[in-house]
Amino acid sequence: QKEVEQNSGPLSVPEGAIASLNCTYSDRGSQSFFWYRQYSGKSPELIMFIYSNGDKEDGRFTAQLNKASQYVSLLIRDSQPSDSATYLCAVNRGNTPLVFGKGTRLSVIA
């Protein structure tokens, strides 16, 4: 069973701090890794994707991938109350459907 595991949270961080969200996956054949953000009552929206080991930065967001340890993380710098949402990790093998974790709820406290 291919699985993606995330801590459900809530993860509470103060405004301006770094939020660190983690995800582990079981399928060693996974090739692509995605982070989606979902606000309450809304649909998921893609924040970042990463394919290679290491870090990928986009504005306040950094995705980190370690295929040997089968984990992917998302760092949010200078967290804002507007970042409060559920963050979904998803993986696939390329031309295969996305497998999602159940998400981590992030709460940024002003």
Next chain:
Amino acid sequence: KAGVTQTPRYLIKTRGQQVTLSCSPISGHRSVSWYQQTPGQGLQFLFEYFSETQRNKGNFPGRFSGRQFSNSRSEMNVSTLELGDSALYLCASSFGLGDTEAFFGQGTRLTVV
């Protein structure tokens, strides 16, 4: 450019009935995937269509079916509804199979009573 459009947004059905949900992808996108989202199970893959052909199917019973039309619009059907089918059904559109970016519609909230 218009986003992914799902209709209807909300539905209330009775056990045993059937329901059809519709998804219009972003113009030019040929791949449509369907997901069921519930608080307990999260986002679960139902099926994926590309060029009118079902390319992948998730672990759902045969009561769940779908199709894609030549204009890439897709429908999913659930027959003999059960209470456990109550969920948010999301459609995702992408240019091709396994494409980097999948854009989600706003979803159809189905409640079975």
